[in-house]
Amino acid sequence: MIRVRPATPSDARDLMAVRFAVKENVLTSSRAAELGIDAGAIADMLGKGQPPSHVCFCAEDGDTVVGFSMGDLRDGSVYALFVRPEHEGKGVGARLMAPLVAALRDAGHATLTLTTERDTRAFGFYARRGWVERGSNDLGEAVMTLPGQDVSRFDEARRSRLRLVRPDGRFEASYRAYLDELGDEERYPFPMDFDPQDFDAMLRRIERFERGVDLPDGYVPSSTFWLVDGQDLLGVSNLRHRLNSGLRACGGHIGLGIRPSRRGEGLGIELLARTIEQARARGIGDVHIHCHAGNEASARMIRRVGGVLQSEHVPPDGARTVLRFVVAHPNARP
Ligand SMILES: CC(C)(COP(=O)(O)OP(=O)(O)OC[C@H]1O[C@@H](n2cnc3c(N)ncnc32)[C@H](O)[C@@H]1OP(=O)(O)O)[C@@H](O)C(=O)NCCC(=O)NCCS
The missing domain is CATH 3.40.630.30 (Gcn5-related N-acetyltransferase (GNAT))
Incomplete structure (x- = not known):
């Protein structure tokens, strides 16, 4: 036996x-x-x-x-x-x-990878078990991935209370409390750096970024999402509508953050997964997500939603190394 x-x-x-x-x-x-x-x-x-x-x-x-x-x-x-x-x-x-x-x-690791020669029994064995061919490696072998499963940590009731909404004045008090919690911490995503003093003006600025109006050099149009539970703002994400050379090197499609008092509950995974759905709805196939080397929570979160490490980028100016992940479209072949 x-x-x-x-x-x-x-x-x-x-x-x-x-x-x-x-x-x-x-x-x-x-x-x-x-x-x-x-x-x-x-x-x-x-x-x-x-x-x-x-x-x-x-x-x-x-x-x-x-x-x-x-x-x-x-x-x-x-x-x-x-x-x-x-x-x-x-x-x-x-x-x-x-x-x-x-x-x-x-x-x-939500998404698993392997390489194997085509026209072997191994290739068929993996294909029958849900592995999907994604392309070839340098040796001409097939690269296959096994897509991740449902990533949410929450039961149905909790999930349905969490909503991904557009920035809205109704959450002003919670937004301000969130900024207080952040204190001097580096802010993610970048719209968290917008001056909130005139809240409506800040919301309009976020909206102009979405429409691609008055963008600073190097920026592409982007949408900002807030993850809320009732009146509480729990996290913020920003989805770039496309990549330019700067974002491809460092930045990727999505940036996000969870309010400090609510980290480690699975909300980062939830917000990222929902933002990826938004990316798919926009027709973005492979979603690029980056984080700094050493940001363990971020790297784990990205892997949980199916991110596979593609490369490491060491910026020429001596800044922190960037880990570049890609969440492949479930049906896409690059
Ligand atoms: C990165 C961030 C968004 C993750 O959100 P989060 O809600 O704290 O993370 P989650 O609870 O969804 O957990 C994600 C994974 O990170 C792990 N994790 C959470 N906090 C961690 C910590 N302090 N150290 C190491 N791993 C941690 C979790 O265990 C989980 O991994 P697992 O599923 O393998 O167990 C959040 O920590 C944050 O806002 N950090 C500051 C801003 C930032 O770094 N943004 C990312 C820029 S790319």
Whole structure:
């Protein structure tokens, strides 16, 4: 009988033996050595003497390891899925994949990625399980993603109380209290920096940004949304209607913030997901979302809604590194 269990660093040798036994996607020991893949490296990845960078599950038949799945906890990618040829066709791959997908999602990745050669059985295996081909990598292999599921942390009743509204004078008191809470903190998104003294004038300015009127250099038209619960303003987002070269480098389509006293409740995820819906309604396919390296809450929030890290941008002026994520359109192929 086949048993699936989490693998540990001490399984590394057995995992390598499975890796060398497969007949498709063959890896020779000399190529493995060139790539620096050996039992020692695998043991390290699984947490030998250091925090694990990867998670792994293995399938055993009696005492023999007959397959394993392994994923990268840092970026939500599937690193490996291999089953010994004599154990193929028995559902072992599917049993290895399910806990891996769950573990990578638990690590904060809504959308998972993998690369595999086309015209292999692996490709069909993934496609039948909801993985969608998104394009090719530098080696010409297919890049596939498994889209995220419903991301909201809230039950239906709570969700229906939360509303995404256009900036409105009815929330003036709450907006001012929000600004007081922010104090000297850097403000996101940028309309939070508009002078609120004349509240109506501020609202009109936000509206001019939406219509693309009187935009400062480098700005594109953008819509501002407020996430409210009753009379309380909980968060603010801004959706750029398109990217220009500056926003592509740093800024992306969406900026947002949650009022300090309400952070960590899942409202950032909620606001971002709803703002992405607005982006889709505008016909924006791939939604670019950026955050500074070290902004852990922001990076986790972006991953939760399906963001996949595309690149890191180190600004030439020595400013903070920018992590650039993309939330791909569920049906889009770039
Ligand atoms: C970034 C921000 C919008 C996130 O909103 P939030 O409501 O606090 O976040 P959520 O409660 O929705 O949680 C999002 C994720 O961040 C994690 N998180 C929340 N606060 C965190 C913290 N202080 N440190 C690390 N992770 C944190 C949550 O656990 C969650 O991840 P998980 O689902 O993997 O557990 C909010 O913290 C904020 O307004 N920060 C200041 C402005 C800012 O940085 N904006 C982003 C600019 S790109």
